[in-house]
Amino acid sequence: MMNYASGGDPATPAAIHATALTVVRGGRTVLRDLAFDVPRGQITGLLGPSGCGKTTLMRAVVGTQAKVTGTLQVLDRPAGAAELRSRIGYVTQDPSVYDDLTVRQNLDYFAAILDPGRAAAARRRADVARVIDDVDLASHTDALARTLSGGQRSRVSLGVALLGDPELLVLDEPTVGLDPVLRRDLWNLFHTIADRGTTLLISSHVMDEAERCHRLLLMREGAILADDTPDALRGTSGTVESAFLHLVDEANARAATDRQEAR
Amino acid sequence: MTSTASTEAVPPRAASFSPSRTLATTARVLRQLRHDPRSIALMLLVPCVMLLLLRYVFDGSPGTFDTIGASLLGIFPLITMFLVTSIATLRERTSGTLERLLALPLGRADLILGYALAFGLLAVIQSALATGLALWALGLDVIGSPWLLLLVALLDALLGTALGLFVSAFAASEFQAVQFMPAVIFPQLLLCGLFAPRDTMHPVLETISNILPMSYAVDGMNEVLRHTDVTADFLRDILVVAACAVLVLALGAATLRRRTP
Numbered sequence: 001m002m003n004y005a006s007g008g009d010p011a012t013p014a015a016i017h018a019t020a021l022t023v024v025r026g027g028r029t030v031l032r033d034l035a036f037d038v039p040r041g042q043i044t045g046l047l048g049p050s051g052c053g054k055t056t057l058m059r060a061v062v063g064t065q066a067k068v069t070g071t072l073q074v075l076d077r078p079a080g081a082a083e084l085r086s087r088i089g090y091v092t093q094d095p096s097v098y099d100d101l102t103v104r105q106n107l108d109y110f111a112a113i114l115d116p117g118r119a120a121a122a123r124r125r126a127d128v129a130r131v132i133d134d135v136d137l138a139s140h141t142d143a144l145a146r147t148l149s150g151g152q153r154s155r156v157s158l159g160v161a162l163l164g165d166p167e168l169l170v171l172d173e174p175t176v177g178l179d180p181v182l183r184r185d186l187w188n189l190f191h192t193i194a195d196r197g198t199t200l201l202i203s204s205h206v207m208d209e210a211e212r213c214h215r216l217l218l219m220r221e222g223a224i225l226a227d228d229t230p231d232a233l234r235g236t237s238g239t240v241e242s243a244f245l246h247l248v249d250e251a252n253a254r255a256a257t258d259r260q261e262a263r
Numbered sequence: 264m265t266s267t268a269s270t271e272a273v274p275p276r277a278a279s280f281s282p283s284r285t286l287a288t289t290a291r292v293l294r295q296l297r298h299d300p301r302s303i304a305l306m307l308l309v310p311c312v313m314l315l316l317l318r319y320v321f322d323g324s325p326g327t328f329d330t331i332g333a334s335l336l337g338i339f340p341l342i343t344m345f346l347v348t349s350i351a352t353l354r355e356r357t358s359g360t361l362e363r364l365l366a367l368p369l370g371r372a373d374l375i376l377g378y379a380l381a382f383g384l385l386a387v388i389q390s391a392l393a394t395g396l397a398l399w400a401l402g403l404d405v406i407g408s409p410w411l412l413l414l415v416a417l418l419d420a421l422l423g424t425a426l427g428l429f430v431s432a433f434a435a436s437e438f439q440a441v442q443f444m445p446a447v448i449f450p451q452l453l454l455c456g457l458f459a460p461r462d463t464m465h466p467v468l469e470t471i472s473n474i475l476p477m478s479y480a481v482d483g484m485n486e487v488l489r490h491t492d493v494t495a496d497f498l499r500d501i502l503v504v505a506a507c508a509v510l511v512l513a514l515g516a517a518t519l520r521r522r523t524p
Contacts, residue, residue: 026524098295101298
């Protein structure tokens with residue numbers, strides 16, 4: 001087989017490949033029969049209203065979600081494979097860091113889990129320094145996470161996910177509650193990371209962030225409404241937001257006629 | 264063309280146990296504690312103050328202080344470590360750091376042993392302080408070796424850590440976790456022989472007390488109190504406590520799921 005170097009080439013296998021993906025939570029089907037691909041080396045936005053199943057989908061990709069059926073291949077391995085744990089960086093919606101540790105101590109600990117042993121100490125130090133720089137927390141390295149602002153804490157959480165330079169980054173609403181300047185800086189960082197060849201899957205319910213993604217998955221009530229580039233989605237409607245609303249209306253109308261026919 | 268910068272080095276496989284990950288976890292737990300000096304002070308000083316109090320409560324009957332004091336030296340570490348571990352692991356579960364850790368190449372044994380080591384170290388310090396105070400300042404009359412007292416105290420601490428870890432899986436909040444203390448610890452406290460000799464209890468209660476691990480912790484302490492050398496009963500007692508701790512730790516490990524609903 002040929003080995004294609006460029007990211008996003010149709011011939012390279014997708015970073016995430018799903019068919020017939022279904023997730024049941026508490027007796028309720030949260031994700032129903034999804035089929036999609038997330039290309040490598042690009043930023044794929046996962047958009048949809050709160051409660052549509054974005055987090056469940058991300059947890060399934062990371063391998064922390066129970067009761068996942070169907071096919072879900074992540075970096076050519078079944079999702080949740082032990083080998084993937086050091087190749088994926090995952091940021092949960094709420095910052096999951098230790099509040100009673102400093103920024104550096106948090107990063108040091110997670111780095112020691114990813115790359116353990118005394119021999120790796122120098123590599124870990126360089127990695128932690130790079131990450132602190134990436135998330136722009138150099139002036140707060142010795143501050144306890146508890147004393148940081150919401151935006152700073154979520155950047156510590158993001159920093160933890162960047163440790164070890166993972167091939168796939170799964171970010172659950174990483175920019176929620178951040179001011180416009182920080183949001184812009186973070187999206188610039190995401191693009192820098194993608195340019196290095198990393199695949200990013202980023203969820204958001206803010207439609208204007210869609211414009212900054214290479215591809216979009218629009219979700220609603222556990223189903224994928226659209227899987228396309230922002231340009232193609234904008235096409236007829238002008239903005240991604242109006243395209244999304246149009247698709248939702250269509251889906252609602254279809255559901256209504258289905259119900260009528262069922263009667 | 265710039266080549267992709269992804270690291271080619273194959274990361275080490277996620278083994279179920281890795282000493283360096285365990286020690287990193289221990290160091291992290293101790294670092295967290297260091298930012299909370301008040302908790303450390305409470306953990307170390309409260310048992311000492313209780314012993315001091317008890318000594319003068321039984322001012323007129325030093326024999327009673329000997330029995331109860333020795334029993335308490337075994338009970339304090341169990342209770343403290345139970346509380347500390349249940350809250351600490353609950354915080355780990357609710358803050359999302361547990362989910363994050365289990366999505367990383369960290370073995371469940373690494374996490375549990377990391378915690379057990381950190382709190383075990385604290386328990387050693389606590390027990391050493393309490394035992395030292397009881398023996399040399401408060402005149403607790405122990406015939407056996409103080410090292411054996413310390414050994415039992417350490418095993419009790421381990422048991423407390425194990426129980427705390429286990430119940431944290433069933434608590435949805437820190438409020439609930441604290442309520443598990445009376446639910447799990449108090450019955451054992453009543454039935455362990457501290458208040459009445461176990462063989463004078465109602466036969467049903469005596470049978471129950473024969474099952475509960477704290478009874479063996481207290482019996483072990485009393486063996487050291489009365490005998491100069493290591494008795495067969497003492498060995499049986501510490502083996503039961505150690506086996507219970509290992510069993511409950513294994514049950515606690517089973518409650519750490521990588522995949523959750």
